[in-house]
Amino acid sequence: MNKAEVLVIDDEAQIQKLLRIALESADLNVRQAESGRDGVLMAANHPPDLILLDIGLPDMSGQEVLKELRGWYTKAIIILSVQASEADIVTALDNGATDYITKPFRTGELLARIRSAIRRNNVEQERSIIVCGDLEIDLAARTVKRDGALVKLTATEFNLLALFVRNEGRVLTHRHLLREVWGVGYQQETQYLRVFVRSLRKKIETDPERPRHITTESGVGYRFS
Amino acid sequence: MSATVALNTGSTRRNVLSRIRSLPLFQQHAICITAVAVVALGCFPAEGLIGYRVTALVLLMAVSILAMLFRIGPVMVAAALSALAWNFFFIPPTFTFHIGSTEDLLLFLMYFVVASVNAVLSLKIRQVERKARDKEQKERTIELYNTLLNSLSHELRTPISTIVGAVDALQDRETRLTGEQRTDLLSAIDEAGMRLDRQVGNLLNMGRLESGMLEPKADWCDIHELIGGVVSKLGSVSDHAIILKADPSLPLFKLDGGLLEQVVHNMVHNAVQYTPAGSEVVIGASHADGSCVITIADNGPGFPEEERVRAFNKFHRLPNTRSGGTGLGLSIVKGFVGAQGGSVELGANQPHGALFTVRIPAETSFLSNLKHE
Known part of the structure; x- marks a missing residue:
């Protein structure tokens, strides 16, 4: 190569x-x-x-x-x-x-x-099942497993996670996340984002206070890995 | 304690005086003229009792008091006006500007001269006072500048010397370094670089504060997330137990997350720096009286009571502390908290150690409102 x-x-x-x-x-x-x-x-x-x-x-x-x-x-x-x-x-x-x-x-x-x-x-990947550490995300079936056990997410939580997963390793700005998940009119509504990132972390992170998957890039946005 | 009180009353008096002197000129004129009129009017019915010569002294006293308070222009007007009023209403023959005897004429002229000298002398005293104050201020600035230069040249040169020295040792072909020594030198360079970066960061933050350009941008913050970030950043490079004890039902706060993060970072860094390895640093977060309250408690030696107020002063460092700080960290904390309308306090932790409490008034939003979307 x-x-x-x-x-x-x-x-x-x-x-x-x-x-x-x-x-x-x-x-x-x-x-x-x-x-x-x-x-x-x-x-x-x-x-x-x-x-x-x-x-x-x-x-x-x-x-x-x-x-x-x-x-x-x-x-x-x-x-x-x-x-x-x-x-x-x-x-x-x-x-x-x-x-x-x-x-x-x-x-x-x-x-x-x-x-x-x-x-x-x-790789312009559009795989449907993505494995990331202890997480297994099925974008088509809209299911998430952590250590093999099914995790229950709300529709919005799943949309947010799916966006993160599709951009694995890449930093996403608050505006970008709000626009893609909630829509163009919501780009300033950072409190939605804070709330949903928090609840998502509670469900998919082993230690939500020290997240491993969804990390905060202070003043910029979030990164999923 | 008594010295502080005296200092405070001194400065309040100065404040009141400078407020009076900064009133618009026409207002100062109006007050002076009214004061003279009131005093003259008050003396008028008593004139039979005290005589017109004592009246002159009463008026003179009024002008002297005005001279202490107001600017020279209005005071001169008051002096002239009071002289004329005395002449017109009190010197016989009354209700004329005519003066009957030579003695009274002399008195009238002397009155006018004394009143004017009074006004001019007060002005001079004030000028001397201001000069002394300016000089004192200048000396303080120079002292601060010297402290800055000393502390900066030390703080910046130490890591630079480390880098230059370590690179020399690594480049010198004559000396034979063991693998371990090489690793030590490389990590010394690394540490020195990070220290330089931190000091530059402190200086930039101080610059932002000093320039007055700091404009907090409030946005919704998850305090757990914010403190968690600081803890994982500092926890990985210190030998301390950094523990986060936050109220799990904490709402979101609308405040400047970047500034608050720096505040928490500086306070935790300070605690880690000045307590022995293995000490415990406990960070608490709660919501009280419409404010976001963050506490940072350690079980180190703590601050002597007389040092607690000074701890937040620029370049102030506790006597006999280890080197490795510019004394900027806590003053940045105070500045960043103050810029958001908040306060920071330093107290004692039980049984020993320091306890910092930061309060920042902020709008809140509870998560449950959004839960069902």
């Missing part, structure tokens, strides 16, 4: 150097662009399998680069951001970013995100 190719768009030489070493040692091909303009051109000439995009670029804002890329590029885009800018992260995710990671990041975590995003590029 060919090596997957990652395009890194970042103006920091040190970060570029670090990323090249980390990604190449993980058996990925790396191409690098130092500005948003170059990045868009390089992506257009030869579309990579994944784009790693710094949101704080000097020439164009990362958000604009993202919008421009999303005009035609359908594969994964992971945003590199700094902490304490959750609003930017949420905007980027709503603008079509696949995932994000904040600086300072752990190389191991970054590689895991990259692998998971590339895997999702390739």
Whole structure:
């Protein structure tokens, strides 16, 4: 199988150097662009399998680069951001970013995100039965089993879980979850989301206070794994 | 205790005075003119008893009191007005501006000069006072700045030295490091990096507070989830037992979850940092009087009573504590809680230890209302 190719768009030489070493040692091909303009051109000439995009670029804002890329590029885009800018992260995710990671990041975590995003590029899975740790979810029959035992969910709880499961490993923003499960008019109704995530965790997590499947990405959304 | 009281009354007096002086000028004029008129009117029926010369002293006293309270413009107007009123109503022949004797003319002129000198002197005293206050403030700022620089250069340079030193040791081909030593150096670099990141985070938060740009964004929060996140983040890197004891029927609260998370994080981090390994940190959450109440109790040494108020001051650190803090954590707690209209208190845990209580007024929503959808 060919090596997957990652395009890194970042103006920091040190970060570029670090990323090249980390990604190449993980058996990925790396191409690098130092500005948003170059990045868009390089992506257009030869579309990579994944784009790693710094949101704080000097020439164009990362958000604009993202919008421009999303005009035609359908594969994964992971945003590199700094902490304490959750609003930017949420905007980027709503603008079509696949995932994000904040600086300072752990190389191991970054590689895991990259692998998971590339895997999702390739398999447009519509399997009906999905197994995730102790959970077995049958999307067609609308049933959930935990350790083989049937778990009773309400219709909304199941819709929420199904959305999570279809986007396994990926962060979903509050707005996105509310829109997909409750509808366009409910995008600000975060209390619905809080309530249903809480009741869902009580049913599917071994320790709902320290959830393993539905984890909170503070200020951004939730991730299912 | 008595010193604090004296300080407080001093500052309240200053507050009242500065409030009076910041009244609009026309209002100050009106008050001064009214005061002179009232005093003159009061003296009028008593004139037969006390004589017009004592009346002059009474009026002068009134002008002196006004000089202490108001700005120079209105006071000068009061001085002139009182002189004229004295002349017109009291100096014989009364009800004319004519002055009969040379002695009275001299008295009238002296009256006017004394009243004016009074006004000018009060102004000068006030200017000197303000200068002294400004100087004191400036000294305090410089002191704070020095503390900041000392603590920052220490706090930032220590991890930087660790990183540079460890990298040198790893790069030096002459020395032969065992595998274990290499691992130790690498984890020292890692720890130093995380420490730098934490300090930068603290400074950024302080900056947000100081700039006054902090605008809390309230949204529905599940306190269990919020505290659980902090506990799992800090629990994995400390040798402490961090226990969450939250009321299971807690409603959702509408508050700024990001700020509250930082608040809880800083308080728990503080408890973990300054209590011996193996200590217990218990986090409680409840709903009382329309507020979200969060308590953080540890069984460490606690705070001496006289340190409890100062604990939240910027850059303040307990005497004889281990290094490794800028003294910013708790002041950020106070700032972030205050920005949401809440309060934070530090008390004693039984039998020993510190007990922090945070109260943030917030709208609530009970889960049961939505259960049946």
